[in-house]
Amino acid sequence: MISFAIVGHLARTDGGFSINDLPGSGGRMDVLCRCVNTSLFLSHDLRRDVDCYLILCGPPAGPKTVKFSGELVRSLSPDERSAAALIKKVIDTPCGTEFREAAQGVFIRKGGLERLLSERRFAVLDEKGADVRACADLPDGFILSDHLNFTAQEEDLLHNCPRYSVGPRCLHADHTITVLHNELDRRKC
Amino acid sequence: MISFAIVGHLARTDGGFSINDLPGSGGRMDVLCRCVNTSLFLSHDLRRDVDCYLILCGPPAGPKTVKFSGELVRSLSPDERSAAALIKKVIDTPCGTEFREAAQGVFIRKGGLERLLSERRFAVLDEKGADVRACADLPDGFILSDHLNFTAQEEDLLHNCPRYSVGPRCLHADHTITVLHNELDRRKC
Numbered sequence: 001m002i003s004f005a006i007v008g009h010l011a012r013t014d015g016g017f018s019i020n021d022l023p024g025s026g027g028r029m030d031v032l033c034r035c036v037n038t039s040l041f042l043s044h045d046l047r048r049d050v051d052c053y054l055i056l057c058g059p060p061a062g063p064k065t066v067k068f069s070g071e072l073v074r075s076l077s078p079d080e081r082s083a084a085a086l087i088k089k090v091i092d093t094p095c096g097t098e099f100r101e102a103a104q105g106v107f108i109r110k111g112g113l114e115r116l117l118s119e120r121r122f123a124v125l126d127e128k129g130a131d132v133r134a135c136a137d138l139p140d141g142f143i144l145s146d147h148l149n150f151t152a153q154e155e156d157l158l159h160n161c162p163r164y165s166v167g168p169r170c171l172h173a174d175h176t177i178t179v180l181h182n183e184l185d186r187r188k189c
Numbered sequence: 190m191i192s193f194a195i196v197g198h199l200a201r202t203d204g205g206f207s208i209n210d211l212p213g214s215g216g217r218m219d220v221l222c223r224c225v226n227t228s229l230f231l232s233h234d235l236r237r238d239v240d241c242y243l244i245l246c247g248p249p250a251g252p253k254t255v256k257f258s259g260e261l262v263r264s265l266s267p268d269e270r271s272a273a274a275l276i277k278k279v280i281d282t283p284c285g286t287e288f289r290e291a292a293q294g295v296f297i298r299k300g301g302l303e304r305l306l307s308e309r310r311f312a313v314l315d316e317k318g319a320d321v322r323a324c325a326d327l328p329d330g331f332i333l334s335d336h337l338n339f340t341a342q343e344e345d346l347l348h349n350c351p352r353y354s355v356g357p358r359c360l361h362a363d364h365t366i367t368v369l370h371n372e373l374d375r376r377k378c
Contacts, residue, residue: 168378189357
């Protein structure tokens with residue numbers, strides 16, 4: 001099982017955003033939707049061994065975490081609106097601090113990065129990290145930030161995590177996931 | 190200069206599609222919009238040395254070719270709707286068989302794959318091609334198909350093109366572009 005977690009610093013935490021304006025009203029929800037796409041999609045197939053966690057930190061009710069299970073999710077298409085529609089569907093579902101399935105294969109709970117880090121080990125994708133191609137072994141959980149850098153508080157939480165880079169250029173989070181999948185695919189196949 | 194060309198087999202060739210339904214009314218225009226994204230975007234920057242050609246083959250007026258110039262384009266954001274809005278803006282601009290700039294850095298002309306292949310050399314991205322990592326030299330022009338395979342007629346046009354693969358799994362066109370950029374970035378930097 002491979003896990004990706006993406007921190008959406010401004011991502012809206014209730015349904016008060018428009019599917020027609022994900023960058024603005026969604027607090028760059030478009031970035032997170034593209035990360036769902038690159039985490040889970042193969043050509044004409046889904047990566048069933050991948051979970052994608054979206055850590056939504058924006059107003060008004062953050063943080064919340066949405067989990068897309070590659071094994072269980074249904075009704076997901078590759079376009080941004082499809083992932084956004086599922087997020088919008090689950091985001092207002094009453095939930096506590098344990099994951100609740102609010103759409104097929106899409107789960108929600110209260111809590112954010114600190115909770116997730118207490119449960120499993122993650123590495124950080126960071127342009128200053130070790131080149132994934134040069135590493136003999138790679139972890140199976142990766143955290144990325146959206147269009148903004150990690151905050152000082154997040155960096156404190158992440159300070160013990162190993163750091164990896166996917167290459168010489170600074171990429172969008174969703175592109176980084178694609179490159180990392182390619183490296184993992186090559187090692188598995 | 191690096192060029193990507195993506196064949197959109199069903200992609201609408203007039204403005205009669207909805208930005209709110211790119212997969213359906215746009216004839217999988219969402220695929221092409223994501224290819225514009227992965228061709229041109231770096232984190233907080235654009236790849237100024239890349240051109241992205243969208244070969245629109247759908248109804249009612251195909252084929253037409255839209256060219257996004259990484260050097261010249263303005264008003265482009267990474268979300269699918271942003272690229273789609275530019276396509277919708279230029280697609281009904283009266284044009285002949287030469288490129289006409291119909292929005293800043295976005296050009297349109299009549300004609301499709303055959304015309305493009307007559308002008309410059311392209312390689313085909315194909316899961317059965319040579320692994321890009323194993324090739325001493327890589328070309329600077331690549332053609333991909335959208336969610337559908339190349340037609341028999343297109344394969345005839347492409348039969349002399351070299352073929353490259355980016356890895357062991359069959360990926361979406363936009364993901365393939367991301368992986369290829371990573372390989373090219375590593376060779377340049």
